[in-house]
Amino acid sequence: MDLKNEIVCCFKFMNLILEPKVLDKCEYLCKKYDVEPEEFCNIWCAFAASAMCTDAPTLQQLEQVERRELQKLNNSCPKTPKSNRVENRKNEEKEIKDGENLLGSDEGPIVTYGRIFNDGKGQLDMHSIMLEGTAELNSGQCVHLNIDKVHDKAIFPGQVVVVKGKMLSGDKLIAESLYTDAIGDLSLEPAVTEDPLRIIAAAGPFTLDENLDYDPMRDLLEYVSTNKPHVLILMGPFIDENHPIISKGDIAVRYDAFFENLIESISAALEDTNIQIVVISSMKDVHHHKVYPTPPYKLRENYPNIKYFPDPCLFKINDLILGATTTDIMYHIAKEEVVTMKKSDTLSRLPAHILQQRCFYPLYPPNSEVNVSYQFLESYGMMERLPHVLLLPSKFKTFAKNIQGCVVLNPERLTKGNIGGAFADLSISPGQTPTAERLNCKILNI
Template structure:
């Protein structure tokens, strides 16, 4: 017997509310005449509605159309199968797939739009809508492009907050003199040569096989190398033992440490020399300083008893010179257009990757020369990933994401540089991060490690996915009288310490391979452009000729985030950068 309350409950489960009594009566009639229960009827209706009516609610006319199209076809083509019991269906394992919202042929069985074991179900009940402003002819559902197979419909449910945004395309940060840039390349046929640094990390590099003595040697060599550069730059005298008594003022070199497992403060400062000797350090007489654990410094001070170093002056800057002038000429090929976006690429309540799809559409429209995508692509901290609702491997899902990015760009001259993150669920959770490995090859895709340095006809760009700005901001102690803002001061530590990640010990959630860090996370020159994605406020700043860009994240919580677009021109060897950070 068909129950009206059961029909309303099944519609409600799929998000269809306020169904009229006439519609319920018609549904009950269809169930009786075709020998099906309430659950199967509502499933067939949802499949029919999504494929033919774009998710419209049921009416008497549309129910008649569905009955004529679906049940009459079943009766003609095959005998009525024995119905599976409701209890058996409830105990079956259902897999939800995001499919394209294209119109099927007349001969297609409407239930082929789903995949399940033993039968597909769609529990989200949402309209298969496109992201706002999706161009005609390219309106594929976000679920069809990037969504994974999952055991829950919530993974493929588009975010309503993202669709309701009103600030799409707004520039939240502008840098450079030429603010009227239209952000279309003057020469879209020009394809610059993008090369990774010759010493970049390979995909087959071994990692996390560090012995204690090797790790200690790496730290000591870093203190010695950076310390010697500080002494040379500021013409300081030869350093002396920091833990020995000195009657006169002397120079000491060492690494900043904390005397406990807590946060660094002025009372817990310790200086450790390259020989491993340590001494407490008093900075109360230093007028200006900015210190963090792992920082290599030179100190002028006194230590009359050998038990405490009283600092008078602290030196930290070992910034390297800029590279040679680029051979790239904007007079011949025009400026280079670059788009930069950092993950996460989907909101925290869904895996539809709507911001990433909008970014791909932006790239199709503007055809930049280079797109830099920085992980995480499948964020290991995403709630759906933690819950384990994906019904496919992380690697298979990631390869579909890459394919969804590269296929629409096949006809463009745009090159894509993809940088991994230690937060990628399908990749190695270690820093530095090895480059991705894909089974399918793409001609215009460059797989880089993290961190990485790329060379574009002499234009040097450095990038890392790790939120070093946030990590340094949590650990830094400072007493600054200069006018430099906090974000600029923190970013300056990367240049002054010649390292993409100068903090040691690293953040608790990170796995740092010290030997790889010493080989692949150091700066050999000051890059023209340095990309440092962070959860901190976005900015574009010029520090001693290096343009530092923090585009934030493409997705931030339940809403969309930002991406950066840069126009780089080179005239007579001088590099000029115009940049905007834009809401997705």
């Protein structure tokens, strides 16, 4: 497939049709900046989200994209060909053994920080680790990072680390210590509550793959109506773009109208109660923005018992601070991280990464399913405060874990293919002691 056709396919996937002159401009920019069509489309999506644009690009907008985004690519770090990595590694190991005595008093240990990234294509491994410095500290200089001396490590691309070590030959850093935890900078006061608080949380998809009847959603709403929590948290997707019927386009109504009807039915099912409904958006919703962070849903009708939040989000219920993201960041990190710990609990280590990095999506580059706007991520994807409860729905099995005072919860998804999934029922008892000590969580199958 030639370059133009690849560009057409990428934009068609986003339901965007390019005019001939616009297509020619896209082809020119891809060639000029050596950008793959898929990456170019992702760059456009991030720009379009910031400009609140849902239409295909214009020539004027592409010029803005070039100035704001593509010209930055000229400053990116060069890649090391994969074929040279093994030989480079052998040479590096020899330099470490033969020249370690040169690293003593003449250079002494240094302390620096930066971001982990991969020096080539493929998955990160012990031979391809690099450290990208900050513009303020060392003008974004990139060095190879050797972590053979660091025990019990778990690293992934995009992870911000502090390194204590010694420089070798000017472009190799031999790490003696590696620090990744920034939780200590975030304060967490107990959530002072005078009355019991009950929260039910569920994540989509909310219907089975074989139909669009939303029977699991109705079963959930029946449970909620019977048990009467104070708050119901519903995390998207609501109309999953990967649903077999949706992906084929076998639906008679507009997606936005379908979504409006679905939200109306949720509101109506609980309108005779005092239950507040929190709805968190998802970029996997076929009718919504395909960018992360994802803005909240906007509906024509106003429902007084429903509040809408973006993905990710931090919000308060009385004094209780909750954080949530509908994107499966734990699964994405698990596919990329390098772990050398002899004993490590995966389901504690993965959510700890998110808290330690103080970021809802610290992986870079992102998973191919996620179109990240880094301008928005810096503004809306960071944790300014440590939440008392962090909701991370994932493909992994359900869990609830206390990680440095934060209860991290994976309620799974309400449906999994053609079978029912699970949801969470949380109760927080009154008091002033640490919130994790007063929280009880039940994971229930639908």
